[in-house]
Amino acid sequence: MTTLDVDQSPIPLLDLAEINRTVSAELDLAWRGVRGHGHFVGGAEVERFESAFAEFCEVAGAVGVANGTDALELVLAGLDIGPGDEVVLPGNTFIATAEAVCAVGAVPVFVDVLEDTLLIDPDAVAAAVTSRTAAVIAVHLYGQMADMDRLLAVAGRYGLALVEDAAQAHGARWSGRRAGSSGHGAGFSFYPGKNLGALGDGGAVTSNDRELLGRIRRIADHGRSSTDRHRHDIRGRNSRLDTLQAAVLSVKLPHLESQNARRRTVMAEYRATLPTHVVPVADDPRSETVHHLAVVRVRDRDSTVKALDRSAIGWGIHYPVPCHRQPAFAEFRTAALPITEAAAGRILSLPMSPTMTIDQVRRVASALARGAR
Structure with a gap:
């Protein structure tokens, strides 16, 4: 059983129950x-x-x-x-x-x-x-x-x-x-x-x-x-x-517009509080993004997810195996895709939900900062 760093309620990757x-x-x-x-x-x-x-x-x-x-x-x-x-x-x-x-x-x-x-x-x-x-x-x-x-x-x-x-x-x-x-x-x-x-x-x-x-x-x-x-x-x-x-x-x-706006607020707080070794995927200035996922790049994903687990914080990976490397598509010859393949080993999805609080975002950031020590 994982020992939690803090005695606080879990933060799910997506709180569907609360949304509904x-x-x-x-x-x-x-x-x-x-x-x-x-x-x-x-x-x-x-x-x-x-x-x-x-x-x-x-x-x-x-x-x-x-x-x-x-x-x-x-x-x-x-x-x-x-x-x-x-x-x-x-x-x-x-x-x-x-x-x-x-x-x-x-x-x-x-x-x-x-x-x-x-x-x-x-x-x-x-x-x-x-x-x-x-x-x-x-x-x-x-x-x-x-x-x-x-x-x-x-x-x-x-x-x-x-x-x-x-x-x-x-x-x-x-x-x-x-x-x-x-x-x-x-x-x-x-x-x-x-x-x-x-x-x-x-x-x-x-x-x-x-x-x-x-x-x-x-x-x-x-x-x-x-x-x-x-x-x-x-x-x-x-x-x-x-x-x-x-x-x-x-x-x-x-309710979708207001929920998307809340997701943007959550992502803005992530950008303001995440430690420097956790780098969010960029938003193009021509884009109004709705942040279905909060995807970041990390140096060491294994140690990072362990830090999140210790703090009862949910996470995901979207996606660890690129499509062109899936066995189901082996018959289709594809040249190496270096950016896709490099990102697949470093990307990590942090909790993202229109019901997330600023305090929860800061807890995620703090857990990631502690995990880097």
Whole structure:
């Protein structure tokens, strides 16, 4: 058993229980409403959330789907990307980004990231383009958007689709534009730990292309015709946002802006109090980051996490094994990605939650300072 340095309550990596307690009465009403009418798939709650989320993301429309991985796969399928195509994406991302590429039969091409933000490097994207390249996935990791100005320029130069993986960036902005509004289409996840999280799995696609949204809606509903539910024009699949999860998300969405603002306050306190050997990932000045995660670099991760454990402080690693080094993608030949690989051995995620107090942030900083002695 670990001996604690201080006799204080634990600080979780993310306090989901407390986040949900802040809206518990509204969640109870939502549950009673859905249970009362008995329509558990589709219906008014899903339509209401899709409309509200599209408005929040400042796009033409949104389609609720089963999860964030499906959202990315459906965007690619809707863009008719598949066998014979290559899709460029960063090696530093959650495995779901690459899984979506493989799910449509395309080939993932992993590229390196920028040293300061650890987000996809537009120059590396341009260098990876071949005659088979069909799309680029801009992964908005840790709550910060990738450099959309340069990525849009690269995509435009080579005639590529630009897809946003916005699973960690609900409400983020780049040069004033919301995550999910700049590319051809975007995939969002509502996994419970996200900034906008359901009480289970859920996801959404956003786009300003209404025709693309219509195709995605049909693919996600068994390829069903939009005018005749008994006719299936294409081979689709089943990927639906459940009615109850849509109701839950409608409860939480109005609180997202204030919660994101609180996350920025927490991150600002980290930057002011962390010891010098703990270096946060940089925020680009053009970005309005929503700090899904508080990612830092440390010199010695093993000793650092032991110091956090002694103080009952939660932590995570996002991600210790880059996608291009995962056994699942061994068949795809990838050159070394030095920035991604070096960061993987040093990155560490500190507690981050809209319910964190300044005192808790300072406790984390103090534990890290003690661990360095």
